[in-house]
Amino acid sequence: MRVHRAAAIAEVAGPLLIAAIAEVIARRGRCRLGLSGGSTPAGTMRWLAEHLADVDMARLWITWVDERNVPLHHPDSSHRLAAETGLLDRAGMVLPMCFGGELESEKIGFEAGFEVDFDGAIDIALLGVGPDGHIASLFPGHAGLSASGLCVAVPDSPKPPDERLSLTLAVLEAVDVAVLLARGAGKATALSRRDPAMPISRYRPRGDYHWVLDDAAAAALEKR
Ligand code: 6PG
Numbered sequence: 028m029r030v031h032r033a034a035a036i037a038e039v040a041g042p043l044l045i046a047a048i049a050e051v052i053a054r055r056g057r058c059r060l061g062l063s064g065g066s067t068p069a070g071t072m073r074w075l076a077e078h079l080a081d082v083d084m085a086r087l088w089i090t091w092v093d094e095r096n097v098p099l100h101h102p103d104s105s106h107r108l109a110a111e112t113g114l115l116d117r118a119g120m121v122l123p124m125c126f127g128g129e130l131e132s133e134k135i136g137f138e139a140g141f142e143v144d145f146d147g148a149i150d151i152a153l154l155g156v157g158p159d160g161h162i163a164s165l166f167p168g169h170a171g172l173s174a175s176g177l178c179v180a181v182p183d184s185p186k187p188p189d190e191r192l193s194l195t196l197a198v199l200e201a202v203d204v205a206v207l208l209a210r211g212a213g214k215a216t217a218l219s220r221r222d223p224a225m226p227i228s229r230y231r232p233r234g235d236y237h238w239v240l241d242d243a244a245a246a247a248l249e250k251r
Pocket of ligand 1: 063064065066067068093094095105154155156157161162163164186
């Protein structure tokens with residue numbers, strides 16, 4: 028795992044993700060990127076929208092690592108958050124995560140008309156982390172943390188909205204690249220603890236694992 032300290036998170040996370048997306052596309056013909064919600068990733072999603080070349084965008088399938096049980100265009104929707112950054116506009120495929128546990132395909136972009144073979148697995152995860160060490164919608168002490176399969180319903184999220192859907196830890200770990208973003212000193216406790224109850228402490232992605240921290244999170248982490 029590599030730790031990157033960045034005055035501006037998007038300026039470091041963006042190029043990391045662009046290189047990873049291009050490498051996965053070169054190897055697999057397309058790249059399945061799983062996005063998080065929350066306030067931290069918006070700047071990086073906007074940076075990607077501004078810098079990803081069309082050729083890569085056409086081969087980029089975008090889905091989510093978790094979603095809230097609200098309509099796709101609701102203010103709390105992670106889908107809406109990504110849409111507002113412009114990142115969905117040119118993506119080859121956008122696959123919203125819908126609470127019924129069904130991953131519905133919403134064909135947009137240049138490749139309408141072919142069948143979507145999407146089992147929910149992702150190649151790259153863009154994650155945030157909560158002060159309690161949660162990632163996606165997997166929370167400390169919650170059953171979802173040990174769920175098997177693709178997705179787990181979370182009816183009682185300690186972070187509102189309470190009803191969510193999340194990819195499981197195993198699916199989040201089966202990625203080629205994981206990029207975790209943390210902004211603010213308040214995340215340092217979660218980043219520094221080796222508490223097995225904390226999802227971030229248990230998270231061991233198979234592929235490359237990057238933390239991109241702003242100065243406040245990095246400085247607080249160094250003091251631990
Ligand atoms: C969500 C996220 C969640 C988020 C963290 C960090 O839907 O809320 O997927 O895992 O990434 O809670 O959120 P902030 O970036 O707002 O601190």
